[in-house]
Amino acid sequence: MTAGQLPVAAPADVRRAAVRLVRGDARAFGGVLLLNSLAAAAGLVGPWLVGRIVDLVRGGAGVDAVDRLALWIVLCALAQLALARWARYVGYRFGERILARVREEFVERTLALPAATVERAGTGDLTARGTADVATVGTTLRDVGPELLINSAQSLFLMGAVFALDPLLGACGLLGLVGISVALRWYLRRARAGYLAEGAATSDVAEIVAATASGARTVEALRLHRRRITASRDALETSRRTRFYTLSLRTVFFPAVEVSYQVPVVAVLLVGGALHTYGTLSLGAIVTAALYLQRLEGPLDDILMRIEQLQSSGASFARVEGLARAPRAVPDASVTPAGDRIDVSGVRYAYDRGGEVLRGVDLTVRPGERLAVVGPSGAGKTTLSRLLAGIDAPTTGTVTVGGVPVVTLGPEQLRRTVVLVTQEHHVFLGTLRDNLLIAEPDAGDEELWDALTAVGADDWVRELPDGLNTRLGEGGWRTDGSQAQQLALARVILADPHTLILDEATALLDPATARHTERALAAVLTGRTVIAIAHRLHTAHDADRVAVMENGHLTELGPHETLVAADGAYARLWRTWHGDRG
Numbered sequence: 001m002t003a004g005q006l007p008v009a010a011p012a013d014v015r016r017a018a019v020r021l022v023r024g025d026a027r028a029f030g031g032v033l034l035l036n037s038l039a040a041a042a043g044l045v046g047p048w049l050v051g052r053i054v055d056l057v058r059g060g061a062g063v064d065a066v067d068r069l070a071l072w073i074v075l076c077a078l079a080q081l082a083l084a085r086w087a088r089y090v091g092y093r094f095g096e097r098i099l100a101r102v103r104e105e106f107v108e109r110t111l112a113l114p115a116a117t118v119e120r121a122g123t124g125d126l127t128a129r130g131t132a133d134v135a136t137v138g139t140t141l142r143d144v145g146p147e148l149l150i151n152s153a154q155s156l157f158l159m160g161a162v163f164a165l166d167p168l169l170g171a172c173g174l175l176g177l178v179g180i181s182v183a184l185r186w187y188l189r190r191a192r193a194g195y196l197a198e199g200a201a202t203s204d205v206a207e208i209v210a211a212t213a214s215g216a217r218t219v220e221a222l223r224l225h226r227r228r229i230t231a232s233r234d235a236l237e238t239s240r241r242t243r244f245y246t247l248s249l250r251t252v253f254f255p256a257v258e259v260s261y262q263v264p265v266v267a268v269l270l271v272g273g274a275l276h277t278y279g280t281l282s283l284g285a286i287v288t289a290a291l292y293l294q295r296l297e298g299p300l301d302d303i304l305m306r307i308e309q310l311q312s313s314g315a316s317f318a319r320v321e322g323l324a325r326a327p328r329a330v331p332d333a334s335v336t337p338a339g340d341r342i343d344v345s346g347v348r349y350a351y352d353r354g355g356e357v358l359r360g361v362d363l364t365v366r367p368g369e370r371l372a373v374v375g376p377s378g379a380g381k382t383t384l385s386r387l388l389a390g391i392d393a394p395t396t397g398t399v400t401v402g403g404v405p406v407v408t409l410g411p412e413q414l415r416r417t418v419v420l421v422t423q424e425h426h427v428f429l430g431t432l433r434d435n436l437l438i439a440e441p442d443a444g445d446e447e448l449w450d451a452l453t454a455v456g457a458d459d460w461v462r463e464l465p466d467g468l469n470t471r472l473g474e475g476g477w478r479t480d481g482s483q484a485q486q487l488a489l490a491r492v493i494l495a496d497p498h499t500l501i502l503d504e505a506t507a508l509l510d511p512a513t514a515r516h517t518e519r520a521l522a523a524v525l526t527g528r529t530v531i532a533i534a535h536r537l538h539t540a541h542d543a544d545r546v547a548v549m550e551n552g553h554l555t556e557l558g559p560h561e562t563l564v565a566a567d568g569a570y571a572r573l574w575r576t577w578h579g580d581r582g
Helices: 011-023 024-058 063-112 115-121 124-165 169-175 180-214 217-220 225-260 264-275 283-325 381-386 410-419 433-439 445-454 457-460 481-494 511-526 537-542 561-566 569-581
Strands: 341-348 358-364 370-376 396-401 417-421 499-503 529-533 545-548 555-560
Touching: 011 024, 011 063, 011 396, 024 063, 024 124, 024 283, 063 124, 063 283, 115 124, 124 169, 124 180, 124 283, 124 545, 169 264, 169 283, 169 358, 169 499, 180 217, 180 283, 217 537, 225 283, 264 283, 264 417, 341 381, 358 410, 358 555, 370 381, 370 445, 370 537, 381 499, 396 529, 410 417, 417 481, 433 445, 433 481, 445 457, 445 481, 537 569, 545 569, 555 561, 561 569
Parallel strands: 370 529, 370 545, 417 499, 499 529
Antiparallel strands: 341 358, 341 396, 545 555
């Protein structure tokens, strides 16, 4: 695993995860095994009765004896059909329940991932794992698993029946399967690595497509078309090579297997014929053994096909299960912040693929204070906000709240302490009420309307067809950018943290709405700490203090009037912005 990539589970971890899932529904799994065994046993009766018919006819038996045995063959075939269908039904239900658990675990693990881990890995990898890989695992659990159990039971019963007829014939049939064993070992040694590489290449393609689509305006503005096309072609070429490699494995494996199927039948006929010549084996037994081995081709063919699918789904399961091994900070539940004061001491920070962004920042944010952080693009404002919110840990130095490092707080404790609101926002599928209750499930309608009123969203919400019960998203009411951001801010008010970090959170609102929303937030969050990464300098004008960032350094700190009078970097920014406004 290279830096930034999400981990992939080892084969032993995948096996343990599979066993854990099966044990969670062990009763159903036992029922599947029992039904498959009964179906396989019923399938053995037909060939044995055919052998009996051969011996009876050779012994001079009449039509009545043949008819009676033929009726039993039909009854046993019907019993096998009924048992097999029942086994598939139970098996599919078993697979669907396990698939539901896999999906639930994937969502839980994804939501528990630190935001920094997701960003470094890229959304393409996580998307591919949550869609293609989970779907592949689901197909395996629902379809491949039950079929593999059914055909494995049939194969074992068929081989056992040949050995019961005559151990020598059984040994001949078993030795005839050596070719299949050799081909399978050759394939399995190469398949896992090939399918893992194919999955990684698919993730890279998804990542490049997602990044290009989300940054389409930037690509167009900076004329990066050729560079993005080249990157896409390189990723697609890598994906093509990995897919052709796994295809080449299959083109060798399956033809070798098809030839090997005929070897056991030929061996049994030759050896059985010799034994029959010496009178040690009846013709009916030879016919029965040959029929058993000929029947073995179907289950074995399906098993080998399912094993090929298991290699692909095993690689997908390894990627899905790998989320459980993603690096994450271990919260210290024994430590509780002693107060709400935030201290930034000697903080330096550098991204994995870039230079140092913050260079020795020292800052104290007092409880209940409204602090605005301003500065030119690339000064380190957003990076500082991420450290204050506990998303990233500083390279050196500390960021603490109440004397406790922010990155050591658990998710629930962190959400009650510090909340970061950025330009990015999301409207969840469901009603508007559902979108708000995510932040506070026990909130009543009055609290919901108070939050909407605070962010200036109550007017347009009252005009919706069903008010709070209006469905949002695809197939429902489509919110624009400013409405979606107002809903995000309303969720913050409902969450009620003591410190709120706004990283240009009102950037998508028009100036009048943005100013109204910021004032409403200031009124609602009285007595709470508000740190605003200022996009418009009127935010700084209304703040208690202003922190000026330049090239990763905190160069100025103080009230708006004091900094304007000092005629430094902030005064220049203020004059420039005020001049543009005038």
